[in-house]
Amino acid sequence: MAVNPINISGSIDINSIVDKLMQVERQPLLRLQQKEVSYKAKISAYGVLLSKLGELKNTLAELKGSNLMGMKASVSNTDFLSAEALDSASEGTYHIQIKNVATSQSIYSVAFSSETEEVADLSTFSSQRIQIQVGSNTPITVTVDSTNNTLSGIRDAINSADSDVRATVINDGNGYRLVLSSKLTGASNRITVKVDEDNNGVFEEPSETDLTGLSKLAFNPTYDSDGNVTGGISNMIQSQAAVDAVLKIDGLEVTRPSNEINDLIPGVNLEIKKGDGFSSTIVLTVTEDSEKLKTKLNSFVSAYNQLVNTIKDLKGSNEKKGALSGDSVLMGLENSLRSITTTNYGGKTLNLFGLTHDKNGVLSLDTSRLDTSLDNSKTDVIATINQMASSLETAISDYINTAIPVRKNGLEQSIKWIQKKEDDLSRRLELTEIALRQKFINLDKLLNQLEGVSNQLVQQMDKISSLGGKK
Template identity: 50%
Template sequence: MGLATSGIYSGLDVETMITGLMQVERQPLVRLQKKEASYQAKISGLGSLLSSLSSFKNSLSTLKSGSILSMKAVSADNDVLTASAATTAASATYNIKVSNIASTQTIHSAAFTNETDEVADLSSFATQKLQIQVGASAPVAITIDAANNTLTGVKDAINSANAGVKASILNDGTGYRLVLSSTSTGAANRIVIQVDEDGNEVFDDADDTDMTGLSRLAFNPGSYDIDGNPVAGVINMTQSWAARDASLVINGLTVTKASNTLNDVITGVNISLKKDSAGSTLTVDVSTDTDSIKSKMNAFVYAYNSLSATIKDLKGSGTAKGVLGGDNIVSSIHSSIRGVTANSYNGVTLVDMGVSIDKLGVMSLDTTKFESKLSSDSASVMSMLNEMATSLETPLDGYIKAAIPDKQSGYKNTIKTITKRGLDMELRLSKTENLLRKKFENLDQQLAKLQGQGNYITQLQAQMKSIGGSK
């Protein structure tokens, strides 16, 4: 808006006159701005449609044969074991007795007075080594020298070496003990510790197995008894917990595993052992997870209703047209999903499975009827849902990946053109307003001159009358 033009000389309400004239001049711009707002609303509406349609397609994808079928495994006692099932599992009941779970080996050293006590005698050999091996893994050598020759230093060096054991220090009341625990369960993952005190790279020499210096940590049993206790060899550390395999009986067959996670015993079933069953036998039931299937069906129904409500809102009604009323994409999508309940897929319809649509277009699921159909003929249910989902997937992808984004892009390009035209109009209107103000300003000045001349003539006439009256 330009500088105010007041009409000082003429007394005219110039500002009101200019405002009125400019309102007329701005009408094309106002119409253009309304058109831009309309296109923005269409883009937003298409965004809502795209979101609802994507959710609907995702719900369909979960109904395909590779996704809808779920199996579940239920343990009679989750404190003893938990179980889960993949789609490859077969329905069955398993009787399981857990004799013992797999455990890790734990060993500890003799007691030290303080955590800062030296472990190795470095007076003769300043650099010595520990070599740790767990099961069949590669042995790991750890250097012990003046920099780490304390109970704490040795503990830290072992933990830094990633040798398959975890080291800690425990004060049991008689002193500080170095405690080593294997990180892997099972009898095959027992710990071996060998010592090289004289630096000759030969471990377990006679001097490397005595009970002095670094040799106090040597642990290389030659054999174990039936309970997993070391009975021969070098045993300078004490075993406080034996490495054991998990042992259980499944349907009369004894199973032994190094781990408490059993994923290769029963096809498609994963079992996690927690503790022994104290001599009792418990069951694990593997069956079709109907709750999961019902949940997916309910999600499909919800997505359908959400999409239908979005389409209804975008199309509008007889009294109020929606932002996408008459849009061919909206009408096409509506037609695609409207017949979903009536269409037959492999000889079965959604109606046969308890799905219905009321007069308002709202879909619902009769879970009792669906469960009955699923129980009596699950194969036809799975086949029908898979066929329906597959048949709708391609056309829906066409809308989601191409038709809707392309239309949004077209509207955005139109808006760019409108915006440019609007800026050009604003510039022209500004020039028009400035021109009007100049014209009114000139008019005001001309009127002022005329008014001044009129006043002068009036004064002359008055003077002439005055002269005439004095004679």
């Protein structure tokens, strides 16, 4: 039996060998990529932290200043009047009587047989104009021609002009009428309608104020002190007069063109709802509002606790590290929050007024204790909250504007350096893989050649063995 002196196989799994070798070669690149992912996670975490810091800072702006309490207005009869007190208002009591509310003017035309009946006589002048003005405001001019010479057409043209007048067409049972209503209240906002039938640029010529054609819509009357029409050009009919609101405040009679009045009592917005000829007296009381302070403090507590919880998540735990675990900026911020909200301000702490921390650093507000403190010494409460808010705002601003941006910038620069190193390593790894693959291809060829030589030797030895057997 022939013996193979060289046992060589020319079949090498080049891909498997090269892949395993490259796994070792890629370890430095993988470590860089892991570091890049970690740095990006830190940058993202700082972004979340900045957002929560900004929300807390916004609430602190409401806790500064002498009018921390806010003001409120109460009205003895809200059927007649409603009131809102701004923080700039002063405490006081006012006695108000209302004669009448302010109203806007409405006028209507003579009756037409339908809303599509022609209004202007275009047989002589095919294009005519209407000029409508409310008070001293800029007038609008509407052209009337064959395209819109109907009640509905004129209505639509007026409304398209986007003016201080609203136009409608109403069927009152006696016919269709064009109704014009001012969008503004008060005697100074009465409606004037002028007509230019010969289209020569001059309105209210004698022939343009009669009751024919487009002149049916002319309206420029005179009024008495109550807003009733007494003369002038009144081809349209007034259905509601434009009058000012008339009221008395502590016996002083005043008028206003609007029912929404914000210039009568400084810091107080009034809305007149009903008048009864001065018969009823409504008492308006403006006082400080502790509920507004509670609302501001609750907003602060909510934003503070959201930040505390965010810090906790970013720190992580022993079982699961957070994105900013062990970060000095985060730990410094946590210490600052606790220190500023527990420190002594002029012998007073927030704890005395109902703002307390639990063992996890979560803040809560005891409104009963706050009410008691306000009753005993409102000045101390406001001064302490002011000082805390100012101190915390300064600290937070430093983190928002300096500490965190500096840290983020450092991480961003590190990421750029890592990415450059990754690019360099990737190119080197490509070359390394090509070189390894070529080496094993060459080795595979050599083994194939050796296998061929081995086979030839085996054949020769087999021949020698067979010759020896014949002897």
